[in-house]
Amino acid sequence: MTTTIKSKAQSYLEKPLFATLIINWEIVLYTLIFIVAVTTRFYDLGIRVMSHDESLHALYSFKLYNGEGYTHDPLMHGPLQFHLVALAYLIFGDNDFSARVPAALFGVALVMLPVWFRPWLGRLGALVTSFGLLISPLLLYYDRYIRNESFIAFFTALLALSLFQFMRTRKQLWLYAGAVAVSLSLSTKEVAFIHGFIGVVFIAAAFAWEKLTLKRFQQMLIGLLAIAVALFAAMIFFNASAGVEDGGIANASTFAGILMMVTGLLLGVLTIALNVDRRNKPIASMLALFKFKIQNSKFKNADQSQTASYKKPETRNLKPETQNAFNVLVGPVLLAAALFFLLHTTFFTNPAGFVSGTWGAVSYWLRQQEVARGGQPGYYYLMLMPMYEFLPFFLGGIGGLVYLFKKAPSFGDAGEPVSRWESEQVSRGAGGKVSKESTPAHPLTSPPAHLHPSDGGTFSAYLIFWAISGFVIYSWAGEKMPWLTVHITLPFIFLMGHVTQAVFNKFDWGVFKRRDALVFAFLLPLLASALLTLFSVKPFQGKSISEIQTTSQFLITLLAAAAIVYGLWRAGRALGRRFTWPIAYLLVFIILSVLTIRFAVMSSFVNYDYTNEFLVYAHGAPDVKWMLGEIDDISRRTVGDRQIKVAYGGVIWPLEWYMRQYPNRAFYGSAPTRDALDAPLVIVSPDSDVTLADVEPYLGDNYQRFDYRQVWWPIEDYRDQSFKRFWHNYIVPASGEDVNVTYSIATTPEQIKENRKWLWNVLFYHRVDNHSFNEWPRRSCFG
Numbered sequence: 001m002t003t004t005i006k007s008k009a010q011s012y013l014e015k016p017l018f019a020t021l022i023i024n025w026e027i028v029l030y031t032l033i034f035i036v037a038v039t040t041r042f043y044d045l046g047i048r049v050m051s052h053d054e055s056l057h058a059l060y061s062f063k064l065y066n067g068e069g070y071t072h073d074p075l076m077h078g079p080l081q082f083h084l085v086a087l088a089y090l091i092f093g094d095n096d097f098s099a100r101v102p103a104a105l106f107g108v109a110l111v112m113l114p115v116w117f118r119p120w121l122g123r124l125g126a127l128v129t130s131f132g133l134l135i136s137p138l139l140l141y142y143d144r145y146i147r148n149e150s151f152i153a154f155f156t157a158l159l160a161l162s163l164f165q166f167m168r169t170r171k172q173l174w175l176y177a178g179a180v181a182v183s184l185s186l187s188t189k190e191v192a193f194i195h196g197f198i199g200v201v202f203i204a205a206a207f208a209w210e211k212l213t214l215k216r217f218q219q220m221l222i223g224l225l226a227i228a229v230a231l232f233a234a235m236i237f238f239n240a241s242a243g244v245e246d247g248g249i250a251n252a253s254t255f256a257g258i259l260m261m262v263t264g265l266l267l268g269v270l271t272i273a274l275n276v277d278r279r280n281k282p283i284a285s286m287l288a289l290f291k292f293k294i295q296n297s298k299f300k301n302a303d304q305s306q307t308a309s310y311k312k313p314e315t316r317n318l319k320p321e322t323q324n325a326f327n328v329l330v331g332p333v334l335l336a337a338a339l340f341f342l343l344h345t346t347f348f349t350n351p352a353g354f355v356s357g358t359w360g361a362v363s364y365w366l367r368q369q370e371v372a373r374g375g376q377p378g379y380y381y382l383m384l385m386p387m388y389e390f391l392p393f394f395l396g397g398i399g400g401l402v403y404l405f406k407k408a409p410s411f412g413d414a415g416e417p418v419s420r421w422e423s424e425q426v427s428r429g430a431g432g433k434v435s436k437e438s439t440p441a442h443p444l445t446s447p448p449a450h451l452h453p454s455d456g457g458t459f460s461a462y463l464i465f466w467a468i469s470g471f472v473i474y475s476w477a478g479e480k481m482p483w484l485t486v487h488i489t490l491p492f493i494f495l496m497g498h499v500t501q502a503v504f505n506k507f508d509w510g511v512f513k514r515r516d517a518l519v520f521a522f523l524l525p526l527l528a529s530a531l532l533t534l535f536s537v538k539p540f541q542g543k544s545i546s547e548i549q550t551t552s553q554f555l556i557t558l559l560a561a562a563a564i565v566y567g568l569w570r571a572g573r574a575l576g577r578r579f580t581w582p583i584a585y586l587l588v589f590i591i592l593s594v595l596t597i598r599f600a601v602m603s604s605f606v607n608y609d610y611t612n613e614f615l616v617y618a619h620g621a622p623d624v625k626w627m628l629g630e631i632d633d634i635s636r637r638t639v640g641d642r643q644i645k646v647a648y649g650g651v652i653w654p655l656e657w658y659m660r661q662y663p664n665r666a667f668y669g670s671a672p673t674r675d676a677l678d679a680p681l682v683i684v685s686p687d688s689d690v691t692l693a694d695v696e697p698y699l700g701d702n703y704q705r706f707d708y709r710q711v712w713w714p715i716e717d718y719r720d721q722s723f724k725r726f727w728h729n730y731i732v733p734a735s736g737e738d739v740n741v742t743y744s745i746a747t748t749p750e751q752i753k754e755n756r757k758w759l760w761n762v763l764f765y766h767r768v769d770n771h772s773f774n775e776w777p778r779r780s781c782f783g
Contacts, residue, residue, distance in 0.1 A: 026123060030115065033130050037111040040134070040604070041104040041143050046097030048608045049620035052711050054146040055654030058099040061085035062660065065094065070346045072353035074364035077148050079343045079353065080187040085146065094660075103150040107143025110154045114497065116161055119168060120459035121494070122411030125501030132493040135593065137388040137600040138486050141615055144604060148189040149486040155185040156195045156490065160462070163199070167286045168454035172328065179332035183339040190361050191487060198469045202462055203283060205269045210281040221273055228266045235259040257378065257476050264472025268465040275408050275464070277456025285453060290328075374617065376480035376719075381471065383718055384485050384614060385492075387763060388599050390592040392492035395585075399499030400464045400492075408460030409502050460498055466491035482615045500589065507582045511575070517583060520571035523564050524587050530561040602766065610773065611714045612766045620654050621709035621779070628658055631681060635662075638680070647677050649695075650685035651710065651780060674698055685710055685782035712779035715768045729755050 050058060056076055064070040065086040072079050084102035092098035114121060114129040121129055133139060142149040162178030165171070185192035212220060276283075342348075344357035385393045470488050474480070511517045539554035541547045572580045603613045609622040635644035642662050648655055649668040659665045668676035670689030677698040684695050728734040728745040733752055746752045761767045771777060 050654040051620040052618040055657035057146045065089040074361040077189045078187040106150040122501035125497040128500040129497030151188045175332045179336040183336035187343045206283040209276045210284045231263040261476035268468040272461045275457035275461035280453035282453040390595045392496045396492035396496035410455035463495045516571045516574040527564045623708035645679040647679040648683035
């Protein structure tokens with residue numbers, strides 16, 4: 001007799017760790033990115049003074065947390081931020097740090113989101129995209145800032161992910177994810193309408209390009225290109241008639257601005273045509289699903305092929321429910337509506353919030369475009385992006401241009417082209433054989449048995465269209481603010497990741513074991529340095545000692561450059577073009593990454609309280625916390641911790657947020673009274689309604705006065721620029737009739753040299769030499 005001993009089932013907790021966890025270099029790199037993202041987003045998060053808008057968001061979130069309720073106001077955008085910040089107060093207490101925690105958390109989530117974009121970015125491309133999101137100066141700064149940008153950037157990327165994941169897997173889960181992303185976007189900020197418009201136009205244009213016959217496709221392409229050229233010529237004409245060349249680009253007519261936006265959108269639609277997958281038609285295939293009527297039954301055989309025909313319901317002893325695509329969308333739509341209603345009404349406590357969050361929000365911000373707060377010129381974002389976002393602007397932008405002439409490749413999870421294997425998967429029938437005509441069953445009834453076409457150039461077409469349309473729409477809009485540059489930067493970062501994967505898709509990294517590759521990589525930056533030196537000196541100017549030294553420097557550098565070029569030619573010839581271009585790209589990538597990291601560190605950890613950084617506006621000055629420290633010190637020495645009476649009035653932001661900590665505060669606003677000003681400490685922040693002269697009669701002569709900076713703005717010498725003005729200030733001095741203009745331009749080579757030095761200090765060091773922080777011209781003060 002044989003005895004069988006059953007082995008005891010091993011519990012999950014008893015299993016060896018590395019039996020279920022496989023650690024590779026990809027996981028290690030993502031882990032490092034996550035650690036750095038958490039560190040950079042949360043380190044010293046509360047040290048910076050609240051800016052004007054931040055203090056509004058922080059205080060009204062505090063009122064919600066404190067039981068005073070919340071009423072939606074389009075002025076401060078959507079309600080989601082206020083609910084999240086109130087929750088952070090509940091967990092961590094009310095302070096500057098906890099107020100910024102939700103934005104920082106969403107910033108970290110956005111950095112890690114490209115992991116799920118690997119089917120379209122490739123493994124390397126997704127890693128590079130996460131790296132780009134990690135080091136982006138604009139994203140990093142506003143991930144540490146109580147604004148809506150961190151939230152809306154995450155939801156925008158999540159919406160794009162939901163679209164392409166649903167296109168690829170047909171899982172209804174991604175419809176719900178997209179619905180949540182749409183609802184929370186609309187509950188965050190009104191720019192969600194811009195991003196939604198971009199997405200809808202892309203889907204409609206891609207669908208049209210996919211469905212057109214080849215002849216109609218070519219005709220439409222030529223026709224739209226001709227219209228775009230005509231619109232561009234009209235835009236140039238109206239700009240010239242508006243005096244742009246002499247009076248600044250900001251003087252361009254409103255009609256010319258509309259022409260610019262329409263031309264940009266039309267060019268974006270044309271870029272879709274150049275990369276759309278007309279063979280597999282992923283957009284048309286996805287939209288075709290919503291024409292079908294489907295059987296929403298729970299099949300006993302979950303593995304049944306989707307291409308099989310349905311049996312009669314009665315043979316299955318099941319109760320089938322026939323529904324069309326409209327019914328399938330009911331769940332996601334209802335979820336989105338419920339979230340929107342709950343947030344805007346603050347969980348039914350403010351029913352009017354539903355109206356203010358729909359028509360009220362749209363009408364308010366459309367009116368604000370006419371106000372054009374900030375008054376920035378049309379080239380504002382074109383100036384701001386290359387000052388900070390070196391990596392995405394140059395690599396993503398140039399790579400996108402290359403894709404217009406060379407169709408963008410597609411990548412799978414492993415970084416290999418997916419159009420081939422996706423097509424094979426889609427064309428396989430139930431038996432696994434390839435068939436020319438296989439009818440894809442509707443996937444919403446059960447999990448898909450295979451993947452569906454979702455790229456073939458479609459994803460890169462979406463990124464290019466997103467980048468172009470976002471740039472032109474935000475540049476056309478009346479209100480231009482530095483934080484909106486976040487939404488322009490985001491698609492460029494994804495595009496940069498896609499381009500990087502394309503460059504290194506078939507690259508053999510073992511080439512760096514070869515001496516030729518190391519020599520090439522070493523000499524290339526030396527050539528760039530030599531060329532920079534050659535173009536920065538002027539030889540043969542005279543016979544003085546300094547001029548002879550300059551000439552000698554030029555000749556020696558010229559000989560060195562020639563030797564470097566010869567070495568590069570030898571090494572490049574041995575390597576072949578297959579390796580030289582990727583190595584050159586890698587070196588440029590490293591240099592631009594270093595520059596991007598430098599400016600990210602400068603803006604978020606060095607100059608965070610100062611307005612020599614151009615990515616801020618209405619910025620809180622460091623004096624605010626200095627003054628609060630002095631008030632706390634006086635209070636402790638006299639009446640106890642923050643028990644002293646403080647009277648304040650005039651411009652209250654960001655003071656109102658900090659004054660909540662003083663229970664004996666007295667706010668006199670624009671109407672000072674003796675009772676309110678009967679306090680040992682009085683703060684006066686002058687505005688149009690109240691000045692120091694209105695307060696002094698109540699103070700008498702027995703007081704000491706201290707002046708502080710409250711809110712300040714960057715220097716805006718970049719306004720009203722034109723090509724002619726730039727040319728004569730930094731390239732060639734003006735002469736003759738060009739001197740007789742209403743604005744200042746350089747007329748001598750010495751002035752050109754000084755202007756270049758000033759511009760270099762502004763661009764590289766963010767230092768405005770003709771203004772000191774103590775005498776900053778664009779500031780509001782209090783005392």
